Amino acid sequence: MLSLTKKWRKWATRYLDLPADVTLDLPRITMVGHLHLYIENHKGLLVYSEQELRLRLTQGQLLVEGKEFVIKSMFHDELVLEGIIENVRYIHETL
Numbered sequence: 001m002l003s004l005t006k007k008w009r010k011w012a013t014r015y016l017d018l019p020a021d022v023t024l025d026l027p028r029i030t031m032v033g034h035l036h037l038y039i040e041n042h043k044g045l046l047v048y049s050e051q052e053l054r055l056r057l058t059q060g061q062l063l064v065e066g067k068e069f070v071i072k073s074m075f076h077d078e079l080v081l082e083g084i085i086e087n088v089r090y091i092h093e094t095l
Contacts, residue, residue: 025058029088037064037081037088045074053081061091 028040039055039062046061047054048071053064069083 027055027057027062029062031085031088034066034085035082037085039079039081041077042079043077045079050083053079055079057090060093063087063089063091065089 025041027042030038030040032038042055042057042062044056045054046056048069050069051065051067053062053069053071055062064081064085065087067084067086069081072080072082074080
């Protein structure tokens with residue numbers, strides 16, 4: 001069952017035309033070709049190697065797979081990844 005806050009956020013997103021990434025606390029992912037990935041609104045780094053990046057999200061995780069990964073910059077809730085990106089996948093965690 002959705003809480004009142006979640007219901008209000010979904011309503012605001014739909015009827016007030018507010019961006020879902022802001023109102024629903026969703027990640028914003030911008031990909032340039034297969035070489036560059038910019039991720040906003042993540043909740044922390046879980047795994048990092050030259051072939052895998054895994055980030056915690058508000059609900060679930062984001063898994064990025066590929067080769068030659070380099071984190072170009074990382075801030076509190078933003079990350080820029082460069083390398084050969086082969087797969088980007090959302091992993092939904094159910095409680």
